[in-house]
Amino acid sequence: MHTSQNCCNFAPDLIILAEYAQLSLFLINLNMTKRTNNRIIVAIDGYSSCGKSTMAKALAQYAGYTYVDTGAMYRAIALYTIQNNLTETQLINALPDIHISFRHLHDGQHVCLNGVDVEAQIRTLEVGNMASKVSPIKEVRRFLVAQQQQMGIDKGIVMDGRDIGTVVFPNAELKLFLTARPEVRAMRRFKELQAKGENPVFEEVLHDVNDRDYRDTHRAESPLRQAEDAVVVDNSDMTKDQQIKHIINIFNDHIH
Ligand code: DC
Numbered sequence: 001m002h003t004s005q006n007c008c009n010f011a012p013d014l015i016i017l018a019e020y021a022q023l024s025l026f027l028i029n030l031n032m033t034k035r036t037n038n039r040i041i042v043a044i045d046g047y048s049s050c051g052k053s054t055m056a057k058a059l060a061q062y063a064g065y066t067y068v069d070t071g072a073m074y075r076a077i078a079l080y081t082i083q084n085n086l087t088e089t090q091l092i093n094a095l096p097d098i099h100i101s102f103r104h105l106h107d108g109q110h111v112c113l114n115g116v117d118v119e120a121q122i123r124t125l126e127v128g129n130m131a132s133k134v135s136p137i138k139e140v141r142r143f144l145v146a147q148q149q150q151m152g153i154d155k156g157i158v159m160d161g162r163d164i165g166t167v168v169f170p171n172a173e174l175k176l177f178l179t180a181r182p183e184v185r186a187m188r189r190f191k192e193l194q195a196k197g198e199n200p201v202f203e204e205v206l207h208d209v210n211d212r213d214y215r216d217t218h219r220a221e222s223p224l225r226q227a228e229d230a231v232v233v234d235n236s237d238m239t240k241d242q243q244i245k246h247i248i249n250i251f252n253d254h255i256h
Pocket of ligand 1: 048049070071072074075128131132133135136160161162163164212216
């Protein structure tokens with residue numbers, strides 16, 4: 001069990017730090033890092049575990065944009081629900097007491113729940129499952145969507161989630177819809193959990209991926225769907241580096 005980290009007092013996780021440094025090196029090696037004055041909104045949507053956040057982070061770093069992981073916001077609400085053992089009605093009433101913020105460290109972005117860094121705690125299977133239960137609640141969605149729209153007011157943002165191109169920023173200049181075969185996504189998630197010291201069973205992770213896809217696409221409120229004007233990227237058979245190059249090429253074609 002991870003312990004909470006105070007937002008002012010955080011020792012970075014060395015594994016994440018190493019991965020982040022590797023990504024920066026990759027971008028620098030390819031001589032791709034650049035800043036652009038043409039600031040747009042990039043909306044990245046797609047199924048769970050298809051690499052949205054890795055792609056969004058890489059693109060934001062390349063363009064010098066702000067990155068926002070909206071899944072982390074739903075996960076923070078899920079964690080609050082678990083910590084306080086809330087029913088749906090109690091959660092809705094407690095929303096004004098929930099303050100979600102981000103802080104940017106050298107190892108990437110961390111989400112804070114009421115001032116406490118909970119980045120590690122929100123990444124467990126338990127919190128992920130609760131996030132897919134609290135995210136269909138319309139009051140929760142309205143609460144978070146309003147904050148997300150505020151974050152994009154100055155553009156120059158890459159935001160990832162499920163409803164970014166359809167609900168949060170229907171007028172986003174660039175919309176990407178990421179997808180990959182469920183078995184490929186389950187294997188990625190399985191390895192991630194193992195790397196965090198958990199002991200996952202592949203069949204359970206696959207079941208979870210399918211379950212989450214169903215809930216994400218069938219809920220009444222803002223179901224996951226591809227925006228009509230989104231560019232679809234199926235990354236089942238791409239390496240991470242190939243995906244990053246591909247997405248950066250799409251971005252460059254778009255802004256020039
Ligand atoms: O991307 P993720 O696995 O961190 O997302 C956690 C949950 O939150 C997942 O069930 C989908 C949901 N979510 C959502 O409904 N809308 C978003 N914009 C982002 C995530």
